[in-house]
Amino acid sequence: MQKLESATVVQPQGFRMGCASAGLKKTKGELDTAVLLAEEGTAGAGVFTTNRFAAAPVRWSREHLPADDLRGVAVNSGNANACTGPKGQEHARRMAELVAEKCGCSAEQVAVCSTGIIGHPLPIADVEAALGEACDGASDSRAAGQKGSEAILTTDRGPKTSGVRAGVDGEKFTVCGMAKGAGMIAPHLATMLCFITTDAQVPPEVLQDMLGQGVQNSFNAITVDGDRSTNDTVLALASGASGVDVESSKDTRKRFGRALRSVMQDLAIQIVQGAEGASKLLRVQVTGARTRECARSAARAVASSLLFKCAMHGEDPNWGRVVCALGYSGAWFEPDDVTISIGAATVFEEGRPTGAKASSELQGSEASIYIDLGAGQHKATMWTCDLSKDYVDINAGYAV
């Protein structure tokens, strides 16, 4: 598997991208509308937010995926089209219809994603005009892909892209992806969006399964502030243009699975690294858990603890906060069997602190916390970031 530099979602064969401005963002002319177009026969799969206030575009897209002939995705940033009533649902449908008209397909073959402010109706005429312009200018050039990765952003520090080329000689395929989001952390703004394209040939149900599994170890394994948005969406599109059939052998399927997971995990980690206020990427690895659920609960409790995140921000190797979070995580273990290491320093063992110094392990932009529960064979990893005063500033500094 070979990592691709400066990958874009139009690098796999069979995809084009176009962008335009509908005036949804503060700066005039800033890109806020994009289309990702696919050739006939493209498989599409999606994983969506479980939030009960799912936005109109989420409701539209999840109704039509998985699909065996997805032809396009209409995206806008700057407005989430969430909590917008029946009009919002009409707007989501009209976004799909406009792209469908340009592609000569039905609206049901077009997925829709929105991200931005909640509770404001879309200026739909402007969005339709921008979508039309985006379709007309769509191309498979690297520049078009790069512009696309910028058009979907809201408060992100920069675009997040990833790509790999995998497979054996004569059976090569490509998986690329782009994402936006930094937790639901900006005022009124929401959402993590991710788009994955591949030229491998994958039946829609298989793509849906693999996407669902991949989410567990990528986007479901990160936390910024614990808030799940109304618009979260992960889409995958498989054009089959490489001619490599993922179902042709067990090995090919495995290779594709690995490539897909690699791209998803890379994008998920980029989201944490780029989270507002974040200065450190923190990896919380739990081993020795009695069940997979225990492993995940333990990792999630530590990674979500405000006290832990504050301590990491201050480069304070405060194992007491790790112990505390493990204790209320619901994971089963005997306190005396737990071992905790911060980087290379084992700070807690056999129910008490070892006295090892660990503050130097927390300097720099990345740190790892290893927790062995001594209760079984299961493991889990969560990625999170530190909690800084900048986070509070960003999220409290916007009094209306």
Next chain:
Amino acid sequence: MQKLESATVVQPQGFRMGCASAGLKKTKGELDTAVLLAEEGTAGAGVFTTNRFAAAPVRWSREHLPADDLRGVAVNSGNANACTGPKGQEHARRMAELVAEKCGCSAEQVAVCSTGIIGHPLPIADVEAALGEACDGASDSRAAGQKGSEAILTTDRGPKTSGVRAGVDGEKFTVCGMAKGAGMIAPHLATMLCFITTDAQVPPEVLQDMLGQGVQNSFNAITVDGDRSTNDTVLALASGASGVDVESSKDTRKRFGRALRSVMQDLAIQIVQGAEGASKLLRVQVTGARTRECARSAARAVASSLLFKCAMHGEDPNWGRVVCALGYSGAWFEPDDVTISIGAATVFEEGRPTGAKASSELQGSEASIYIDLGAGQHKATMWTCDLSKDYVDINAGYAV
């Protein structure tokens, strides 16, 4: 029911309190050790942390409660005696033994509570000396009670006490309480402790039941940072010295229940008001839920949302964050049936914003958020505070 000003836990008949310094805190001579002593026949009940890393004193006390002849509680602040191995358990026992010796009872008749830094062995000889001094000086004077409410503090802004006098003529009784804690929010420090005394006569099992129920609507209905500590303990002691038997009639039992809940809720709210970094007390009230569990989940999700707490800090009436938290709370509802009000302003109705201005509702030191889920008859209230930069400062500013 009459609220008592400057109530202390020795106001109900049958209790004495004494304090001393064991040198556990930074300032030399600062009070850090206390005993609450009871006459023979005092009923005792306790509710303890569910954290798997329960501290040694918690393990000791929960083993011996409820009890029908509790004679004392030994308390120290400045050191949690948590994650201290077998030696920690020996220290907890020795604290009970020292007080037992002074009272002429067995160690099992003495409960133990500790709060402070995790993972450091107690200087047990100093603690024993201080406990002895505290026992010798114990009194039922108001001054002794006030000193006691100070001796149990760690990073608290000040003592938290509450008391009521209730019952009908000729059948009066008193319920008083004191608490410490501001969430598990200070570096290495932990814990909420609460001590309630009454001169009503209450069988230990009844006291245990009522205490457990009371916790649901008081200490389990507040959140500062969501971290449950290793040492959390709520104790209730009933001396029976007033001669009022709570079991004598249904009305008396009801009156006692109301008095107990009132004291517990008052103390719980004082903890939120005094939380480090907090500038606002926030009341999140959910009505119209399909089940009690739905009501609690919804209230807890909103009250625990970092984004919501940041917005409140900035006096930003950001209903989008309330909607978002409700959506992932797990509570059942139809989005279009939800109504959200901030103070007197209804900001969200029938699935969309009303456009009402609400920022003026957030000025001042208290604010209420009302959420009607439109799905049933159940309700729940949570109290929380805003999330400020001070919180991060306090919890990250202690690099070792």
